Amino acid sequence: MSAATGSDSGVGAALTPPPDVASPVRHPDAPAPGTLLGAHYDQCFGCGEGQLHGLHLEARAGEGVTVTAEFTVRPAHQGAPGLAHGGVLALALDETLGSLNWLLRVIAVTGRLETDFVRPVPVGATLHLEARCTGVAGRKIYGSAVGRIGGSDGPVAVRADSVFIEVKLEHFTKNGRPQEIKAALADPDQVKVARAFEVNP
């Protein structure tokens, strides 16, 4: 059987929310619309300030369960000469979609991310991203995101649909390296610690 149709081809779960999906509920303690969310972990390649060549993506809470984010493509992010690598663009979408979970106050990891690359994104361009949670079904959190060049009304360059799966703290303590877990838990920024590890407060 080919890899495309065999059991190793992924879980095959649809990105379309099931009919019994619930509307996402913004947590009462979610940051107010317009609030800069900051990094959830300083070594995160998507948002961490400690990653020299990371994206340093900055996400802001929006209305409801939505976020906006910006990321400027730097020379370290190239694939083709002068253009952003597709994997880096997928990362920007993943990170923005992942930020939605803080508005739900749920800890979740990406299960599936399907990306459309609509137009090339040059080095120096700023990608303006918007993500919204489209529904929650049990542990599955559905979302969609779009990235535009040059402004929030600029042409669409990338878009994605995702399913994040809610996890418990053990997902990180069992699977992650102890030294990073310990360091992250010891971060004096309690909001950051809560965001990385808090489970269903």
Ligand SMILES: CCCCCCCCCC(=O)SCCNC(=O)CCNC(=O)[C@H](O)C(C)(C)COP(=O)(O)OP(=O)(O)OC[C@H]1O[C@@H](n2cnc3c(N)ncnc32)[C@H](O)[C@@H]1OP(=O)(O)O
């Ligand atoms: C912490 C703060 C983060 C802030 C932002 C971060 C942004 C970046 C986010 C990431 O990039 S996270 C890193 C990339 N992702 C991973 O490393 C996840 C690796 N995969 C896993 O650890 C497990 O496969 C996973 C936890 C996702 C699921 O394993 P489980 O054993 O817990 O799931 P289970 O099999 O019990 O399935 C639970 C439900 O999820 C569904 N599901 C599981 N995997 C899925 C998948 N891959 N796609 C779609 N649906 C999936 C599954 O069908 C089922 O649906 P139902 O409840 O309806 O039966």
